[in-house]
Amino acid sequence: MKLSTRGRYGLKAMFDLALYYGEGPISLTNIAERQAISVNYLEQLISPLRKAGLVESVRGAQGGYMLSRTPGTITVGSILTTLEGPLAPTDCVVIDSGDDLCDQSGYCVTKVIYEKIYESITSVVNSITLQHMIDDYEQNQGQMIVHTICECK
Amino acid sequence: MKLSTRGRYGLKAMFDLALYYGEGPISLTNIAERQAISVNYLEQLISPLRKAGLVESVRGAQGGYMLSRTPGTITVGSILTTLEGPLAPTDCVVIDSGDDLCDQSGYCVTKVIYEKIYESITSVVNSITLQHMIDDYEQNQGQMIVHTICECK
DNA sequence: TTTAATCCCTAGTTGTTTACTAAGGAATCA
DNA sequence: TGATTCCTTAGTAAACAACTAGGGATTAAA
Numbered sequence: 072m073k074l075s076t077r078g079r080y081g082l083k084a085m086f087d088l089a090l091y092y093g094e095g096p097i098s099l100t101n102i103a104e105r106q107a108i109s110v111n112y113l114e115q116l117i118s119p120l121r122k123a124g125l126v127e128s129v130r131g132a133q134g135g136y137m138l139s140r141t142p143g144t145i146t147v148g149s150i151l152t153t154l155e156g157p158l159a160p161t162d163c164v165v166i167d168s169g170d171d172l173c174d175q176s177g178y179c180v181t182k183v184i185y186e187k188i189y190e191s192i193t194s195v196v197n198s199i200t201l202q203h204m205i206d207d208y209e210q211n212q213g214q215m216i217v218h219t220i221c222e223c224k
Numbered sequence: 225m226k227l228s229t230r231g232r233y234g235l236k237a238m239f240d241l242a243l244y245y246g247e248g249p250i251s252l253t254n255i256a257e258r259q260a261i262s263v264n265y266l267e268q269l270i271s272p273l274r275k276a277g278l279v280e281s282v283r284g285a286q287g288g289y290m291l292s293r294t295p296g297t298i299t300v301g302s303i304l305t306t307l308e309g310p311l312a313p314t315d316c317v318v319i320d321s322g323d324d325l326c327d328q329s330g331y332c333v334t335k336v337i338y339e340k341i342y343e344s345i346t347s348v349v350n351s352i353t354l355q356h357m358i359d360d361y362e363q364n365q366g367q368m369i370v371h372t373i374c375e376c377k
Numbered sequence: 378t379t380t381a382a383t384c385c386c387t388a389g390t391t392g393t394t395t396a397c398t399a400a401g402g403a404a405t406c407a
Numbered sequence: 408t409g410a411t412t413c414c415t416t417a418g419t420a421a422a423c424a425a426c427t428a429g430g431g432a433t434t435a436a437a
Binding site for chain 3: 230262264265268283284285286287
């Protein structure tokens with residue numbers, strides 16, 4: 072039930088971009104240095120985020136990435152699901168998954184539990200935006216640790 | 225963010241035991257057949273559940289396993305955490321984990337999010353007991369699928 | 378117009394984890 | 408005594424995670 076580095080790094084990167092929102096494109100090299108992530112790996116994470124329409128890119132020298140919308144309209148849920156897939160404890164609770172998972176026609180005592188878990192996770196991550204994180208960050212900057220965000224595992 | 229077969233099979237097995245609560249020891253062979261799990265694998269799952277005090281065993285012929293308490297006092301959370309470890313999206317939110325995860329002394333914008341996810345999952349699974357599952361099962365027996373529980377993936 | 382910076386894409390690699398299978402010992406009932 | 412059952416450990420094949428590597432496309436600046 073752990074998030075992988077894809078989701079964790081991706082969230083860090085998106086928060087980094089949110090801090091520089093409105094200041095033009097930010098290069099991956101910059102983000103990678105600040106957040107202590109390999110540039111090559113970060114490229115693989117930003118790609119789906121761009122395809123999902125969460126960030127926009129500017130190619131060439133002095134290029135980089137920027138949020139495609141205001142931080143207040145980008146949820147943590149949209150970032151995490153883009154990189155991790157649905158935040159569901161099982162595949163069977165995900166609507167658009169293939170039919171070969173289990174017999175979906177009947178009632179299942181365990182499935183209702185997994186659905187409740189899924190709903191509660193979704194509800195939390197969809198209610199938090201990058202703007203919330205920025206507000207949180209600015210309020211607590213005094214006790215902030217060294218990096219922008221710690222290497223949360 | 226998926227549960228592994230350990231948690232899913234373990235929950236199925238515990239629900240099976242709950243259905244036979246008060247009827248003496250149930251052999252793993254029985255459970256394995258009903259729930260379509262390999263006996264050898266199931267043995268590896270029941271072992272930690274026994275060590276956690278959730279089930280009791282009777283050795284020898286006509287032996288088996290039974291819940292150590294009433295189904296109403298055994299939560300889904302206790303079963304899943306026994307088999308999967310803490311249901312946390314990251315290690316850093318787990319209190320008793322080693323100190324080498326990240327600098328725990330400072331404030332972290334992402335950690336607070338992971339803590340909220342952790343709390344919401346914990347809250348759901350700790351509020352559901354095996355008795356709830358039995359009640360649910362008996363209420364919906366009409367639309368029940370073939371097996372006791374479907375092969376939820 | 379060249380160069381450097383940057384995005385963009387794909388393939389390969391290494392280590393870990395998952396999901397088992399297999400096998401044999403210990404206890405107990407018939 | 409033998410069948411049945413719990414109990415434990417070791418091994419293994421496949422999938423996955425977390426990268427590394429390399430090269431092509433695009434563009435600003437020198």
